[in-house]
Amino acid sequence: MLDILKWVLRILTAVTVIGPLCLAFTIHHDDLSDLIMPKIDSVGIETLKMPNVRHIGYNVTSSKALLLTFNFTNPYSLVLVINDLSGRALCYEHKEPLGNFSLIEAPVSIPPGKSAVLTLLFNYMDDGRRHIKDYHYGEANIYVDLEFKANVQGVILHGNYTGFGPIPFPDG
Amino acid sequence: MQILRKINLVGVAGSILLSIALYLSIFCGYYWWEMNIGEDAGFFGISALNYEVSILGAYVRVEILYFINMVAQLLFVESAIAMLTYSLMPNRKFSENLMRFAYLKPVTTLLFFIISLLMLLLPLPATLLRKTLPIVGEGIVSISIMSISLEIPLRADFTGTFWLTAAASLLCALAPIYHKEIISKPEPLNTEEAEAASSS
Numbered sequence: 377m378l379d380i381l382k383w384v385l386r387i388l389t390a391v392t393v394i395g396p397l398c399l400a401f402t403i404h405h406d407d408l409s410d411l412i413m414p415k416i417d418s419v420g421i422e423t424l425k426m427p428n429v430r431h432i433g434y435n436v437t438s439s440k441a442l443l444l445t446f447n448f449t450n451p452y453s454l455v456l457v458i459n460d461l462s463g464r465a466l467c468y469e470h471k472e473p474l475g476n477f478s479l480i481e482a483p484v485s486i487p488p489g490k491s492a493v494l495t496l497l498f499n500y501m502d503d504g505r506r507h508i509k510d511y512h513y514g515e516a517n518i519y520v521d522l523e524f525k526a527n528v529q530g531v532i533l534h535g536n537y538t539g540f541g542p543i544p545f546p547d548g
Numbered sequence: 549m550q551i552l553r554k555i556n557l558v559g560v561a562g563s564i565l566l567s568i569a570l571y572l573s574i575f576c577g578y579y580w581w582e583m584n585i586g587e588d589a590g591f592f593g594i595s596a597l598n599y600e601v602s603i604l605g606a607y608v609r610v611e612i613l614y615f616i617n618m619v620a621q622l623l624f625v626e627s628a629i630a631m632l633t634y635s636l637m638p639n640r641k642f643s644e645n646l647m648r649f650a651y652l653k654p655v656t657t658l659l660f661f662i663i664s665l666l667m668l669l670l671p672l673p674a675t676l677l678r679k680t681l682p683i684v685g686e687g688i689v690s691i692s693i694m695s696i697s698l699e700i701p702l703r704a705d706f707t708g709t710f711w712l713t714a715a716a717s718l719l720c721a722l723a724p725i726y727h728k729e730i731i732s733k734p735e736p737l738n739t740e741e742a743e744a745a746s747s748s
Contacts, residue, residue, distance in 0.1 A: 378641060378645060381642055381645050385630075385645060385646075385648075385649040388626065388649075389626075389649070389653075392619065392622045392623055392626060393619055396615045396616075396618040396619050396622070397615055397619065399615065400611065400612060400614075400615040404611065410611060411611045411612045412610065412611075412612050413610075414601075414608050414609070414610050415608065415609050415610075415611075416606045416607070416608050452604040452606065453604075453605035453606060454604060454605030456604075457587070459587075488605065528586075528589075529586045529587050529588060529589035529604075530586030530587035530588075530701055531585075531589050531699070531700050531701070532698065532699040533697070533698055533699075534696065534697045534698075534699075535695060536695055
């Protein structure tokens with residue numbers, strides 16, 4: 377009797393360990409990669425969306441500064457918090473630094489699936505104004521490269537956006 | 549007091565703690581180890597019994613983990629029931645079989661979890677990212693996606709449920725040692741038998 381109990385318990389252990397794994401391979405026998413590949417909400421992990429950022433326009437505030445506005449769409453199912461967005465702009469043609477920019481109001485919270493307008497304050501540096509006067513005299517506006525640093529949900533992003541513009545020159 | 553001498557208290561405690569750990573994991577969603585990514589940018593919670601991975605509000609599923617969790621849940625349930633049954637009746641003929649069936653399963657599952665976690669955090673990211681992930685504490689992982697580089701802060705720790713499960717597993721593993729003490733001690737005489745023995 378005790379021998380029977382010992383063997384029943386051993387078989388129970390084996391069935392407990394092997395049973396669910398056999399079930400897994402039986403259900404996914406057509407495509408075993410389904411078992412081990414991570415999926416986001418039942419679709420492949422490569423479908424993780426990127427936010428949509430669209431330049432809306434600009435507004436000259438003074439001889440040295442202007443406001444740049446962007447439309448930022450949050451494609452995720454959580455509130456996206458942009459704690460900080462700043463950087464510098466360089467002349468697209470000559471790669472000379474022209475000025476710095478930063479978010480006018482921070483942090484910005486964007487509800488899931490919604491859009492928000494981000495306003496950046498861009499300040500021309502004296503060296504930047506001198507470069508424009510020396511190398512872009514007579515031109516109405518300029519294309520720039522943006523080197524940015526953003527803090528989104530505590531994650532720091534460093535990136536470049538080339539050929540942004542046209543943005544107007546400072547007066548004077 | 550005589551009743552307490554007839555039961556394996558270590559086994560009883562182990563099986564009760566094991567049941568609590570099982571309840572917390574399955575019904576309350578507690579994990580044994582957690583990692584937070586950024587400020588609510590992502591979450592990674594894992595145990596042998598359940599798991600949760602979310603990135604930017606989207607849940608990530610890995611099918612094989614569901615079945616591995618099922619194995620661990622069944623092992624824990626069997627172990628808790630067998631250990632409690634044995635512990636309340638350690639002197640029966642079938643009890644030792646139940647004890648041998650139950651006492652090692654929790655600690656084996658726990659060790660399997662720890663080894664898997666170490667493999668996930670050390671050699672795998674070292675190969676893919678050339679950096680290891682923190683097991684306990686904080687760290688920053690730098691990766692590049694297209695032309696954007698990211699610095700991702702990570703914060704990881706073992707949870708209270710892990711330590712509860714570790715205590716339960718240890719108690720279950722120690723049950724055989726206490727079992728030897730129980731069966732080696734003679735049954736205490738009750739008062740009437742003691743008086744009859746002394747008068748004769």
